[in-house]
Amino acid sequence: MKNILPAVAVATAVLAVGHAATPPSSIVSSAGQTAKIAGWNLQSVLHASSDIAGLSRPGADVSNWPRVSPRTTVMAGLIESGLYTDSNLWFSDNLNKVVDRSVFGTPWLYREEFTVNPSSGQHYFLITHGITSKADIWLNGKQLADKDFQEGSYGGHKYEITKFLQSGANAILIQAYETNYLLDSAMGFVDWNPYPPDNGTGVWRDVEISQTGPVSLAPFRFIHDWTPGKASTKITVKVNATNLESHAIDGTLTGQITLGNQQLDLTEPFTLAAHEEKTVSLTGQLQDPQIWWPWLWGDQPLYNVTVTAVVNNKISDAAEPRRVGIRHIESGLNDFGDRTFTVNGQRFLPLGGGYGPDMFMRWDTEYVRKKFELMVNLGMNTIRLEGKQEHPELYDMADEMGLMIMPGWECCDWWEGWTYNTDVPDYVRFTEHDYWIANYSMLHEASMMQTHPSVLAFLVGSDYWPNDRAASIYVNALKSWDWLNPIVASAGELGFPEILGSSGVKMDGPYDYVPPNYWYGGQVGAAFGFGSEEGAGVGTPEIRSLKKFLSDGDLKDLWTKPNKGLFHMSSNVSSFYDRSIYNKALWNRYGPPSSLEDYLLKAQMMDYEANRAEYEGFASLQDASRSATGVIYWMMNGAWPNLHWQLFDYYLNPAGSYFGTKVGARPEHVSFSYDNGTVYLINRLNSLDKKGDASRWVLIDLIDTAGKSLFHQQVKIDTKPNYSQEVAKISKAISKIKDVAFLRLILSSDSKSTTILSRNVYWLSSKNDVLKWDDSTWYYTPISSYADYTPLQKLPGASVTTTVKQASSAQSATTLQVHLENKSNVPAFFIRLVLIDSKTDENINPPYWSDNYVTLFPQESINLTVSFDSSLSASPAVEVSGGNVATQVINV
Ligand SMILES: *[C@@H]1O[C@H](CO)[C@@H](O)[C@H](O)[C@H]1NC(C)=O
Ligand SMILES: *[C@@H]1O[C@H](CO)[C@@H](O)[C@H](O)[C@H]1NC(C)=O
Ligand SMILES: *[C@@H]1O[C@H](CO)[C@@H](O)[C@H](O)[C@H]1NC(C)=O
Ligand SMILES: *[C@@H]1O[C@H](CO)[C@@H](O)[C@H](O)[C@H]1NC(C)=O
Ligand SMILES: *[C@@H]1O[C@H](CO)[C@@H](O)[C@H](O)[C@H]1NC(C)=O
Ligand SMILES: *[C@@H]1O[C@H](CO)[C@@H](O)[C@H](O)[C@H]1NC(C)=O
Ligand SMILES: *[C@@H]1O[C@H](CO)[C@@H](O)[C@H](O)[C@H]1NC(C)=O
Numbered sequence: 001m002k003n004i005l006p007a008v009a010v011a012t013a014v015l016a017v018g019h020a021a022t023p024p025s026s027i028v029s030s031a032g033q034t035a036k037i038a039g040w041n042l043q044s045v046l047h048a049s050s051d052i053a054g055l056s057r058p059g060a061d062v063s064n065w066p067r068v069s070p071r072t073t074v075m076a077g078l079i080e081s082g083l084y085t086d087s088n089l090w091f092s093d094n095l096n097k098v099v100d101r102s103v104f105g106t107p108w109l110y111r112e113e114f115t116v117n118p119s120s121g122q123h124y125f126l127i128t129h130g131i132t133s134k135a136d137i138w139l140n141g142k143q144l145a146d147k148d149f150q151e152g153s154y155g156g157h158k159y160e161i162t163k164f165l166q167s168g169a170n171a172i173l174i175q176a177y178e179t180n181y182l183l184d185s186a187m188g189f190v191d192w193n194p195y196p197p198d199n200g201t202g203v204w205r206d207v208e209i210s211q212t213g214p215v216s217l218a219p220f221r222f223i224h225d226w227t228p229g230k231a232s233t234k235i236t237v238k239v240n241a242t243n244l245e246s247h248a249i250d251g252t253l254t255g256q257i258t259l260g261n262q263q264l265d266l267t268e269p270f271t272l273a274a275h276e277e278k279t280v281s282l283t284g285q286l287q288d289p290q291i292w293w294p295w296l297w298g299d300q301p302l303y304n305v306t307v308t309a310v311v312n313n314k315i316s317d318a319a320e321p322r323r324v325g326i327r328h329i330e331s332g333l334n335d336f337g338d339r340t341f342t343v344n345g346q347r348f349l350p351l352g353g354g355y356g357p358d359m360f361m362r363w364d365t366e367y368v369r370k371k372f373e374l375m376v377n378l379g380m381n382t383i384r385l386e387g388k389q390e391h392p393e394l395y396d397m398a399d400e401m402g403l404m405i406m407p408g409w410e411c412c413d414w415w416e417g418w419t420y421n422t423d424v425p426d427y428v429r430f431t432e433h434d435y436w437i438a439n440y441s442m443l444h445e446a447s448m449m450q451t452h453p454s455v456l457a458f459l460v461g462s463d464y465w466p467n468d469r470a471a472s473i474y475v476n477a478l479k480s481w482d483w484l485n486p487i488v489a490s491a492g493e494l495g496f497p498e499i500l501g502s503s504g505v506k507m508d509g510p511y512d513y514v515p516p517n518y519w520y521g522g523q524v525g526a527a528f529g530f531g532s533e534e535g536a537g538v539g540t541p542e543i544r545s546l547k548k549f550l551s552d553g554d555l556k557d558l559w560t561k562p563n564k565g566l567f568h569m570s571s572n573v574s575s576f577y578d579r580s581i582y583n584k585a586l587w588n589r590y591g592p593p594s595s596l597e598d599y600l601l602k603a604q605m606m607d608y609e610a611n612r613a614e615y616e617g618f619a620s621l622q623d624a625s626r627s628a629t630g631v632i633y634w635m636m637n638g639a640w641p642n643l644h645w646q647l648f649d650y651y652l653n654p655a656g657s658y659f660g661t662k663v664g665a666r667p668e669h670v671s672f673s674y675d676n677g678t679v680y681l682i683n684r685l686n687s688l689d690k691k692g693d694a695s696r697w698v699l700i701d702l703i704d705t706a707g708k709s710l711f712h713q714q715v716k717i718d719t720k721p722n723y724s725q726e727v728a729k730i731s732k733a734i735s736k737i738k739d740v741a742f743l744r745l746i747l748s749s750d751s752k753s754t755t756i757l758s759r760n761v762y763w764l765s766s767k768n769d770v771l772k773w774d775d776s777t778w779y780y781t782p783i784s785s786y787a788d789y790t791p792l793q794k795l796p797g798a799s800v801t802t803t804v805k806q807a808s809s810a811q812s813a814t815t816l817q818v819h820l821e822n823k824s825n826v827p828a829f830f831i832r833l834v835l836i837d838s839k840t841d842e843n844i845n846p847p848y849w850s851d852n853y854v855t856l857f858p859q860e861s862i863n864l865t866v867s868f869d870s871s872l873s874a875s876p877a878v879e880v881s882g883g884n885v886a887t888q889v890i891n892v
């Protein structure tokens with residue numbers, strides 16, 4: 001642990017950093033160019049001159065204002081400047097202790113100088129994409145915008161600044177006002193985690209300067225009419241062009257759409273009256289369009305699109321180039337009123353997770369890319385953004401990787417200030433001005449998202465639905481940007497605006513622990529319909545991650561004080577501040593922990609079981625009479641080092657929650673229903689393999705803790721793409737279990753199980769969990785009698801040999817093959833493999849495992865692989881531990 005920095009006032013020497021050298025060349029120098037502001041000098045108004053106009057003139061002395069990145073909330077800036085460090089802030093409850101909160105009740109100043117040499121006949125703009133919570137903008141001593149206009153985290157505006165500019169150095173000063181989540185249009189965290197001390201205040205998105213000729217262009221909209229089966233599609237590229245002059249102008253709009261050797265050149269003349277803004281459309285026909293698919297189903301071809309306005313043979317402006325994809329999405333409600341989706345004509349079952357941004361809204365493309373790669377490794381196809389729309393790069397990455405994105409507004413604060421919302425205080429109510437902010441926010445986010453094939457739907461509400469007036473503002477804003485995707489009223493079913501109708505998605509929990517058979521119970525959040533946010537409240541990190549953010553005392557509390565409120569759970573005002581519901585189940589189902597290690601091992605077992613059952617529930621019941629139509633896990637990841645609600649931890653280390661999910665979300669899979677002993681064959685692919693062979697064999701084996709067979713069966717069955725079906729009913733075999741038994745299901749494409757598509761092992765108790773459905777609350781369903789896995793504590797030891805060899809190594813990735821062999825006559829239960837660096841004993845994160853936390857039958861062997869970024873470790877090793885196997889470390 002590093003030394004705790006004293007909470008110092010901001011304008012002291014601690015933050016004294018020289019201000020940036022003035023860039024020698026113009027930030028923009030020809031029409032059609034757009035440049036991002038490269039960074040800021042940041043200071044609190046408490047420690048700056050009160051002469052805002054003076055500060056916004058070139059040459060003002062800001063030498064004691066720290067230099068920060070272009071997208072930086074105040075807290076992010078203070079960390080960047082070295083006042084705080086992540087490792088220290090995250091440790092134990094430091095976040096509550098070390099931050100000087102006295103500086104967050106007043107505005108902060110962001111200042112930058114840039115050079116431009118304006119030429120006559122040219123126009124210059126300053127473009128914002130949202131500043132939290134609101135800002136005055138000053139340029140060269142004059143005010144350009146005030147906080148009633150530049151308002152909201154998503155309030156993006158384009159200001160003409162031509163008359164403010166001077167040749168040479170120019171200065172911009174943004175005064176960002178403090179944020180109250182209940183009263184301001186911002187990005188809150190509800191009950192996810194403690195709030196960032198600055199409530200996310202600041203210039204969190206890019207600010208840009210652009211130069212144009214007499215006509216400027218907005219971002220373009222991309223429209224096509226491709227539907228499945230069509231061999232050609234009409235392409236329309238629409239863009240709003242504005243005449244900046246006081247006389248009519250003739251010009252030409254040209255567009256180019258390219259992918260490989262496919263190229264479509266489009267052109268359209270236009271005439272604009274003085275100061276007129278109008279839509280100009282480019283249209284053409286594209287033969288044999290290449291179709292974009294979600295990653296499990298096909299490739300992600302992306303067409304480059306450029307759009308340029310030419311006036312008098314000179315480029316006047318270029319719309320921001322984008323890549324687009326051609327795919328067709330439909331959505332509606334089925335006979336039960338549940339939301340359904342199709343992509344390219346095929347039924348699409350969203351399996352996903354709720355995205356957590358960084359608590360301080362820092363954006364790191366490579367970090368987010370790894371999160372997305374973990375989602376793909378998990379078999380997930382969808383990510384929901386609740387009110388955290390991030391940056392264009394997120395959508396670019398999702399487009400490239402074939403992940404679907406469900407963006408939308410957030411719950412429980414300003415965004416849901418409706419008269420019928422009793423979950424926020426009465427003073428949180430939309431004013432006239434709030435409707436205006438809502439309109440601009442929606443318009444701006446639509447302009448960012450419209451072109452991206454990864455966007456599945458926009459949810460204009462979260463827990464609550466927008467009232468009729470707000471809903472029609474949102475819908476009209478989306479429509480004005482030619483939004484072609486579904487618009488969903490909310491993430492719940494409390495009510496709906498007339499213009500959109502029912503959301504068809506349920507938000508009935510759970511958020512806290514429920515046992516595996518919950519998902520088959522046909523009630524509340526169980527696997528039917530579309531669950532917009534639900535999970536058993538699991539996601540316990542492993543020890544190497546925990547030690548980074550928990551003190552010895554915190555670690556001890558984990559297993560000795562099962563009901564204690566814990567700082568690294570949800571915020572302290574929420575129902576999820578302690579682990580009491582979860583721990584009660586752990587104590588009862590697995591036995592009271594005897595040590596921290598024992599607690600973590602049992603927690604990983606609970607987490608694994610819980611998440612496997614959730615995904616298996618939704619996937620296996622996709623063809624049930626009231627079918628499961630999609631589920632978003634609550635949550636994909638945390639905004640900080642968290643103890644729950646995650647598929648992988650903040651350091652990108654996967655544990656029980658991850659590996660249970662990975663089994664449950666396998667595209668071709670065989671699963672067991674905990675409630676009535678049905679074995680299901682699951683297929684989430686959209687076609688058979690290349691050979692078109694539908695034959696599958698399912699091997700079912702049940703053994704007791706001594707390794708004795710209780711049941712054996714092989715079933716041959718034909719699989720069908722995008723279809724789940726019953727394979728066998730084994731409730732009679734299950735009834736033979738005395739205390740605990742192991743069920744192994746192997747799915748293979750041949751009768752001898754040489755090509756294994758899925759291997760899945762359960763530990764089952766003779767006593768199932770019993771749910772008190774009638775006592776369900778919004779966040780869980782209590783258990784009246786627990787399953788008993790305590791006999792697992794007394795399993796005889798199994799002897800497992802592990803060999804690790806390097807399978808391949810390239811500059812980017814190393815792959816290791818791990819061979820596990822159970823030499824014993826008893827099962828080897830819950831073998832955890834942890835990829836570490838043998839020199840530092842730290843995790844190598846993220847590891848991409850083919851499978852992990854596996855259970856081997858007697859005499860069984862298995863091969864697993866793990867890949868990781870080669871640059872992260874030259875001395876990888878695998879640590880083996882688990883239920884009844886000895887801990888050992890194997891060097892490569
Ligand atoms: C953050 O917002 C909350 C309301 O959600 C408010 O109580 C608190 O004072 C705000 N903090 C700051 C620093 O403005
Ligand atoms: C699209 O444009 C980018 C950058 O201009 C280029 O690197 C890429 O090769 C282009 N892709 C296609 C498919 O033309
Ligand atoms: C484009 O311009 C027209 C005419 O001013 C306007 O009605 C429309 O809202 C604009 N569309 C967008 C997406 O800004
Ligand atoms: C939303 O803003 C657009 C663009 O300024 C405007 O045309 C439209 O009338 C606004 N809608 C409402 C309901 O104010
Ligand atoms: C809850 O957390 C807030 C901010 O993190 C802190 O100020 C407050 O003292 C905490 N309350 C309790 C009861 O721990
Ligand atoms: C098991 O439950 C599923 C739905 O939960 C039902 O479709 C199936 O018929 C049941 N099977 C048995 C054997 O009861
Ligand atoms: C997907 O499943 C649904 C329901 O079983 C079926 O109607 C549809 O035809 C299937 N699509 C494909 C491509 O298999």
Ligand SMILES: *[C@@H]1O[C@H](CO)[C@@H](O)[C@H](O)[C@H]1NC(C)=O
Pocket residue numbers: 819861862863
């Ligand atoms: C594991 O891989 C080895 C080759 O490295 C192979 O000989 C063996 O058959 C494989 N075992 C299993 C169970 O796939």
Ligand SMILES: CC(=O)N[C@H]1CO[C@H](CO)[C@@H](O)[C@@H]1O
Pocket residue numbers: 821822823859860861862
């Ligand atoms: C199925 C399997 O892999 N069995 C092997 C595991 O253990 C024994 C003893 O080492 C081998 O002889 C088996 O071939």
